[in-house]
Amino acid sequence: MATVRLWSDDDAAADPVVSAVFADIRATRKSEFVNDFWRALANDRQNLRRVWEDLKRVMIAPGALDPLTCELVYIAVSITNGCQYCIHSHTAAARAKGMTDAQHGHLLAIVGMANQTNALVTGMGIEPDAAFRVG
Amino acid sequence: MATVRLWSDDDAAADPVVSAVFADIRATRKSEFVNDFWRALANDRQNLRRVWEDLKRVMIAPGALDPLTCELVYIAVSITNGCQYCIHSHTAAARAKGMTDAQHGHLLAIVGMANQTNALVTGMGIEPDAAFRVG
Amino acid sequence: MATVRLWSDDDAAADPVVSAVFADIRATRKSEFVNDFWRALANDRQNLRRVWEDLKRVMIAPGALDPLTCELVYIAVSITNGCQYCIHSHTAAARAKGMTDAQHGHLLAIVGMANQTNALVTGMGIEPDAAFRVG
Amino acid sequence: MATVRLWSDDDAAADPVVSAVFADIRATRKSEFVNDFWRALANDRQNLRRVWEDLKRVMIAPGALDPLTCELVYIAVSITNGCQYCIHSHTAAARAKGMTDAQHGHLLAIVGMANQTNALVTGMGIEPDAAFRVG
Amino acid sequence: MATVRLWSDDDAAADPVVSAVFADIRATRKSEFVNDFWRALANDRQNLRRVWEDLKRVMIAPGALDPLTCELVYIAVSITNGCQYCIHSHTAAARAKGMTDAQHGHLLAIVGMANQTNALVTGMGIEPDAAFRVG
Amino acid sequence: MATVRLWSDDDAAADPVVSAVFADIRATRKSEFVNDFWRALANDRQNLRRVWEDLKRVMIAPGALDPLTCELVYIAVSITNGCQYCIHSHTAAARAKGMTDAQHGHLLAIVGMANQTNALVTGMGIEPDAAFRVG
Numbered sequence: 035m036a037t038v039r040l041w042s043d044d045d046a047a048a049d050p051v052v053s054a055v056f057a058d059i060r061a062t063r064k065s066e067f068v069n070d071f072w073r074a075l076a077n078d079r080q081n082l083r084r085v086w087e088d089l090k091r092v093m094i095a096p097g098a099l100d101p102l103t104c105e106l107v108y109i110a111v112s113i114t115n116g117c118q119y120c121i122h123s124h125t126a127a128a129r130a131k132g133m134t135d136a137q138h139g140h141l142l143a144i145v146g147m148a149n150q151t152n153a154l155v156t157g158m159g160i161e162p163d164a165a166f167r168v169g
Numbered sequence: 170m171a172t173v174r175l176w177s178d179d180d181a182a183a184d185p186v187v188s189a190v191f192a193d194i195r196a197t198r199k200s201e202f203v204n205d206f207w208r209a210l211a212n213d214r215q216n217l218r219r220v221w222e223d224l225k226r227v228m229i230a231p232g233a234l235d236p237l238t239c240e241l242v243y244i245a246v247s248i249t250n251g252c253q254y255c256i257h258s259h260t261a262a263a264r265a266k267g268m269t270d271a272q273h274g275h276l277l278a279i280v281g282m283a284n285q286t287n288a289l290v291t292g293m294g295i296e297p298d299a300a301f302r303v304g
Numbered sequence: 305m306a307t308v309r310l311w312s313d314d315d316a317a318a319d320p321v322v323s324a325v326f327a328d329i330r331a332t333r334k335s336e337f338v339n340d341f342w343r344a345l346a347n348d349r350q351n352l353r354r355v356w357e358d359l360k361r362v363m364i365a366p367g368a369l370d371p372l373t374c375e376l377v378y379i380a381v382s383i384t385n386g387c388q389y390c391i392h393s394h395t396a397a398a399r400a401k402g403m404t405d406a407q408h409g410h411l412l413a414i415v416g417m418a419n420q421t422n423a424l425v426t427g428m429g430i431e432p433d434a435a436f437r438v439g
Numbered sequence: 440m441a442t443v444r445l446w447s448d449d450d451a452a453a454d455p456v457v458s459a460v461f462a463d464i465r466a467t468r469k470s471e472f473v474n475d476f477w478r479a480l481a482n483d484r485q486n487l488r489r490v491w492e493d494l495k496r497v498m499i500a501p502g503a504l505d506p507l508t509c510e511l512v513y514i515a516v517s518i519t520n521g522c523q524y525c526i527h528s529h530t531a532a533a534r535a536k537g538m539t540d541a542q543h544g545h546l547l548a549i550v551g552m553a554n555q556t557n558a559l560v561t562g563m564g565i566e567p568d569a570a571f572r573v574g
Numbered sequence: 575m576a577t578v579r580l581w582s583d584d585d586a587a588a589d590p591v592v593s594a595v596f597a598d599i600r601a602t603r604k605s606e607f608v609n610d611f612w613r614a615l616a617n618d619r620q621n622l623r624r625v626w627e628d629l630k631r632v633m634i635a636p637g638a639l640d641p642l643t644c645e646l647v648y649i650a651v652s653i654t655n656g657c658q659y660c661i662h663s664h665t666a667a668a669r670a671k672g673m674t675d676a677q678h679g680h681l682l683a684i685v686g687m688a689n690q691t692n693a694l695v696t697g698m699g700i701e702p703d704a705a706f707r708v709g
Numbered sequence: 710m711a712t713v714r715l716w717s718d719d720d721a722a723a724d725p726v727v728s729a730v731f732a733d734i735r736a737t738r739k740s741e742f743v744n745d746f747w748r749a750l751a752n753d754r755q756n757l758r759r760v761w762e763d764l765k766r767v768m769i770a771p772g773a774l775d776p777l778t779c780e781l782v783y784i785a786v787s788i789t790n791g792c793q794y795c796i797h798s799h800t801a802a803a804r805a806k807g808m809t810d811a812q813h814g815h816l817l818a819i820v821g822m823a824n825q826t827n828a829l830v831t832g833m834g835i836e837p838d839a840a841f842r843v844g
Contacts (some may be wrong), residue, residue, distance in 0.1 A: 035294055035296075035388075035392065035837055035841075035842060036293055036294045036295050036296075037292065037293055037294045037391060037392060037395045037408075038293050038294075038408070040295070067300060069298045069300070069301075070295050070296075070298050071286070071289075071290055071295065074290075074293040074295050075289065075293070077405060077408075077409060078405075078406075078408075078409025078410075078412065078413065080409075080413075080766070081289075081409055081412065081413045081416075084413075084763060084766060084767075085285070085286065085289065085416070088282060088285075088759060088763065089282060089286070091755070091759060092275075092278045092279055092281075092282045092759075093279065093282065097275045097278075098269060098271035098272040098274065098275040099241070099272055099275045099276065099279070103238055103241065104275075104279055106234070106238065106241075106242055107241055107242060107245045107276060107279045107280065107283070108279060108282075108283045109562070110242045110245040110246050110249075111245050111246075111248075111249050111279075111280055111283035111284060111287065111423075112283060112287055113246075113558055113561050113562040114245075114246050114249040114250060114558065115249060115283075115284065115287040115291075115386065116386045116561050116655065116656045116657065117287040117290055117291055117386065118296075118297060118561075118564055118575075119290045119291075119295055119296065119297050120283070120286060120287050120290055121561070121562060121564055121577060122297035122298075122301040122564060122575065122577060123297065123298070123301055125301075125577045126300070126301045134233065135617060135618075136233035136618075137233040137234055138577075138578070138617075138618075139233065139617060139618025139620075139621055140227075140232045140233040140234045140239075140618075141234065141242060141562075142558075142559055142562045142563065142618065142621065143227045143232075143618065143620075143621045143624075144227055144228065144234070144239055144242045144243060144246075145242065145246055145558050145559075145562055146555040146556070146558045146559045146562075146621075146625070147223060147224060147227045147228065147243075147555065148242070148243045148246035148247060148250075148255070148558075149246060149250065149554040149555055149557065149558040150220070150223075150551040150552065150554050150555035151206070151220065151224070151255060151551070152246065152247055152250040152252040152255050152554065153518055153519065153547075153550050153551045153553075153554040153651075154206075154210065154216075154220065154547055154550075154551045155206055155209075155252055155254045155255055156250075156252055156254075156518050156521050156523075156526070157172065157514070157518040157526060157546075157547045157550055157551075158171055158172055158173050158209040158210070158547065159170055159171045159172045159173075159523055159526055159527060160171050160175070160205050160206065160209050160254055161170075161171075161205075161253075161254065162253060162254050162257035162258065162710055163204045163205050163257075163258070165202060165204070165261070166204075166257040166258055166260075166261045166710075167710055170523075170527065170702055170706075170707060172526060172527060172530045172543075173543070212540060212543075212544060213540075213541075213543075213544030213545075213547065213548065215544075215548075215631070216544055216547065216548045216551075219548075219628060219631060219632075220551070223624060223628065226620070226624060227624075244427070246558075248423055248426050248427040249423065250521065251426050251521045251790065251791045251792065252521065253426075253429055253710075256426070256427060256429055256712060257429060257710065257712060260712045270752060270753075271753075273712075273713070273752075273753075274752060274753030274755075274756055275753075276427075277423075277424055277427045277428065277753065277756065278753065278755075278756045278759075280423050280424075280427055281420040281421070281423045281424045281427075281756075281760070282420065283423075284419040284420055284422065284423040285416040285417065285419055285420035286416070287419065288383055288384065288412075288415050288416045288418075288419040288786075289412055289415075289416045291383050291386050291388075291391070292379070292383040292391060292411075292412045292415055292416075293412065294388055294391055294392060297575055301575075302575055305567055305571075305572060305658075305662065305834055305836075306833055306834045306835050306836075307661060307662060307665045307678075307832065307833055307834045308678070308833050308834075310835070337840060339838045339840070339841075340835050340836075340838050341826070341829075341830060341835065344830075344833040344835050345829065345833070347675060347678075347679060348675075348676075348678075348679030348680075348682065348683065350496070350679075350683075351679055351682065351683045351686075351829075354493060354496060354497075354683075355686070355825070355826065355829065358489060358493065358822060358825075359822060359826070361485070361489060362489075362815075362818045362819055362822045363819065363822065367815045367818075368809065368811035368812040368814065368815040369781070369812055369815045369816065369819070373778055373781065374815075374819055376774070376778065376781075376782055377781055377782060377785045377816060377819045377820065377823070378819060378822075378823045380782045380785040380786050380789075381693075381785050381786075381788075381789050381819075381820055381823035381824060381827065382823060382827055383786075384785075384786050384789040384790060385656065385789060385823075385824065385827040385831075386656045387656065387827040387830055387831055388836075388837060389830045389831075389835055389836065389837050390823070390826060390827050390830055392837035392838075392841040393837065393838070393841055395841075396840070396841045404773060406773035407773040407774055409773065410767075410772045410773040410774045410779075411774065411782060413767045413772075414767055414768065414774070414779055414782045414783060414786075415782065415786055417763060417764060417767045417768065417783075418782070418783045418786035418787060418790075418795070419786060419790065420760070420763075421746070421760065421764070421795060422786065422787055422790040422792040422795050424746075424750065424756075424760065425746055425749075425792055425794045425795055426790075426792055426794075427712065428711055428712055428713050428749040428750070429710055429711045429712045429713075430711050430715070430745050430746065430749050430794055431710075431711075431745075431793075431794065432440055432793060432794050432797035432798065433744045433745050433797075433798070435742060435744070435801070436440075436744075436797040436798055436800070436801040437440060440699055440701075440793075440797065441698055441699045441700050441701075442697065442698055442699045442796060442797060442800045442813075443698050443699075443813070445700070472705060474703045474705070474706075475700050475701075475703050476691070476694075476695055476700065479695075479698040479700050480694065480698070482810060482813075482814060483810075483811075483813075483814030483815075483817065483818065485814075485818075486694075486814055486817065486818045486821075489818075490690070490691065490694065490821070493687060493690075494687060494691070497680075497683045497684055497687045498684065498687065502680045502683075503674060503676035503677040503679065503680040504646070504677055504680045504681065504684070508643055508646065509680075509684055511639070511643065511646075511647055512646055512647060512650045512681060512684045512685065512688070513684060513687075513688045515647045515650040515651050515654075516650050516651075516653075516654050516684075516685055516688035516689060516692065516828075517688060517692055518651075519650075519651050519654040519655060520654060520688075520689065520692040520696075520791065521791045522692040522695055522696055522791065523701075523702060524695045524696075524700055524701065524702050525688070525691060525692050525695055527702035527703075527706040528702065528703070528706055530706070531705070531706045539638065541638035542638040542639055544638065545632075545637045545638040545639045545644075546639065546647060548632045548637075549632055549633065549639070549644055549647045549648060549651075550647065550651055552628060552629060552632045552633065552648075553647070553648045553651035553652060553655075553660070554651060554655065555625070555628075556611070556625065556629070556660060557651065557652055557655040557657040557660050559611075559615065559621075559625065560611055560614075560657055560659045560660055561655075561657055561659075562577065563576055563577055563578050563614040563615070564575055564576045564577045564578075565576050565580070565610050565611065565614050565659055566575075566576075566610075566658075566659065567658060567659050567662035567663065568609045568610050568662075568663070570607060570609070570666070571609075571662040571663055571665070571666045649832070653828055653831050653832040654828065656831050658831075658834055661831070661832060661834055662834060681832075682828075682829055682832045682833065685828050685829075685832055686825040686826070686828045686829045686832075687825065688828075689824040689825055689827065689828040690821040690822065690824055690825035691821070692824065693788055693789065693817075693820050693821045693823075693824040694817055694820075694821045696788050696791050696793075696796070697784070697788040697796060697816075697817045697820055697821075698817065699793055699796055699797060
């Protein structure tokens with residue numbers, strides 16, 4: 035149940051901005067599949083283009099972190115925020131980039147531990163040690 | 170300002186469980202430094218031992234993900250939970266394990282993007298595409 | 305799947321507190337529709353009355369912010385908390401109060417940006433500039 | 440550093456609503472101390488009165504849960520939200536109501552575990568077992 | 575829709591670690607029912623054993639807080655994190671340990687109030703009163 | 710205490726990308742003041758430029774929502790995420806755009822109520838009414 039309608043390819047074809055973004059998604063990913071996130075975001079074509087351009091720069095263009103590590107970080111954030119859509123889409127993306135079951139298990143264990151120690155630290159109200167200071 | 174007192178080395182010396190954990194932290198990390206998280210957790214010696222054992226297994230023992238990737242995932246969770254102590258301690262740990270400024274910048278950009286798209290997805294209420302289904 | 309049962313109008317009719325609140329919801333909103341939030345909250349009649357009175361004062365009585373702005377703020381909080389029920393009910397309420405598709409798109413873009421910059425600020429651990437100080 | 444000013448007793452004396460709430464806080468708690476939460480909330484006298492009335496009903500009036508359990512639940516929520524002010528004020532309140540160090544340690548351990556398993560469940564995307572269904 | 579497969583009893587029978595944990599869950603809880611959390615966690619047998627041992631120590635072994643209070647705290651955290659699975663499983667567990675409808679209603683009211691005042695405090699940016707300081 | 714260094718104007722002058730963004734911030738806002746968010750983000754010049762361009766498009770360019778409403782939504786998100794820096798900077802920005810004390814009070818009351826009802830809904834596990842369905 036969505037708060038916006040999902041754009042079909044026919045809907046997109048009637049809008050030059052949306053159809054250009056959908057075409058670029060397909061060309062960049064070398065796949066005909068356009069997932070529902072983009073079909074929902076198409077309701078605001080300016081936001082659609084901006085978020086896609088951002089994602090290309092942060093997640094797809096060569097960067098200091100390799101593509102699989104990028105996906106693992108994305109999943110860690112999405113779990114902590116409780117976003118099921120993003121957990122599923124980025125877990126699928128991580129698997130497509132080679133994530134093994136053992137790596138997935140390790141990732142979940144770390145995310146669990148971090149959420150546990152975050153809570154312990156916060157409940158005890160402690161402040162960063164001077165040793166952690168930058169510069 | 171903490172909700173519990175921080176145990177000095179003298180306090181720890183008087184408690185066999187706490188002193189054993191502190192000694193193991195020092196031996197495992199090959200460093201005399203015991204950060205305040207453990208000094209605060211010492212107020213509940215059973216929890217201190219349990220969390221340290223867990224952390225050794227998840228973050229220090231050889232696993233499917235390399236040590237730097239583990240730290241990046243830990244930071245991503247800690248940022249999303251807003252835990253300043255954990256952000257500072259694990260950013261310092263990541264740097265000690267070789268994280269470059271460029272990798273730190275990329276990490277922050279991904280965490281920012283993931284928090285943005287998590288919110289967009291959630292606000293649009295969309296459900297995972299069938300294509301993301303496992304098995 | 306709920307953790308409490310949903311009260312039908314027949315259930316409510318047998319309880320003077322619940323039936324009075326349901327009647328006031330209908331009179332205040334000039335609609336026969338009582339949504340499931342109230343039917344679930346009816347299991348604790350004191351809480352039902354308290355929350356309804358609070359909501360009337362904060363969201364329905366004339367205040368410093370106009371009714372549509374109130375709904376936009378409510379949606380922003382609900383997205384950030386990941387509460388699908390509240391996102392759907394308040395998006396419907398905002399539309400009933402005149403929210404256009406363009407305003408909805410702009411709202412989502414702001415909520416996305418704020419979640420992104422919140423994460424960036426938190427990950428960098430910076431503290432408020434002196435210039436933001438009150439008084 | 441606050442976004443609103445904190446009302447002194449002199450400020451409060453000049454406002455009949457604020458001074459009445461401050462007086463009721465003192466009478467109800469049998470203490471001269473009015474903590475800064477109320478001195479900040481005084482900037483919106485209607486909200487001050489509403490929140491104080493709500494808190495009296497939920498946290499102070501006799502209810503199905505005893506006063507110490509109420510405080511433990513309050514702390515658990517405040518830790519999970521990362522609200523340092525509330526963690527400190529309700530940890531102090533819990534101690535005043537008899538919370539021992541051992542109980543505090545156990546509370547933190549549970550809050551840590553729950554945050555851990557919440558993350559594990561969320562990351563695995565599992566849905567409630569049919570056996571948990573109500574009625 | 576899960577990101578991992580759920581292990582049946584037949585799957586578990588073929589793995590000595592998983593079958594030992596499942597057997598211990600059944601013996602400890604005196605029930606044949608093994609809920610899906612453990613069937614999903616079985617994909618990482620080391621994590622399965624670690625989390626089960628932790629949970630036994632924190633939630634099942636005699637501790638400073640009684641078993642029902644432990645469940646109430648668990649529910650409070652799970653609500654604040656928005657984890658539906660954990661809300662349902664621990665609400666069922668709390669009922670099995672004697673939680674009445676009135677206690678459930680009171681718990682929800684406290685969790686609601688705490689989330690409200692956490693937000694008010696945070697929005698006003700106030701810092702803990704000196705009176706809350708430990709030691 | 711930050712995890713990155715804050716760039717002075719002299720630091721910025723030595724980097725063409727950073728100095729161009731700082732100059733555009735000053736020209737766009739018609740103010741010499743460049744707040745620490747941008748001075749911290751300067752450590753990753755590509756991210757600095759991307760986030761500034763995004764923010765200009767979402768928060769500064771004419772859009773479907775007026776500038777003050779944009780700030781109120783930003784504050785609501787920042788409170789819910791517990792980001793003190795963003796709460797302070799956007800509360801200051803809202804005041805500069807005309808937010809009155811009464812509007813600030815109303816905003817806080819709504820954010821508090823929304824956080825309360827989000828928790829109540831989540832704890833009761835109810836799903837959106839069919840009446841909220843789009844299209």
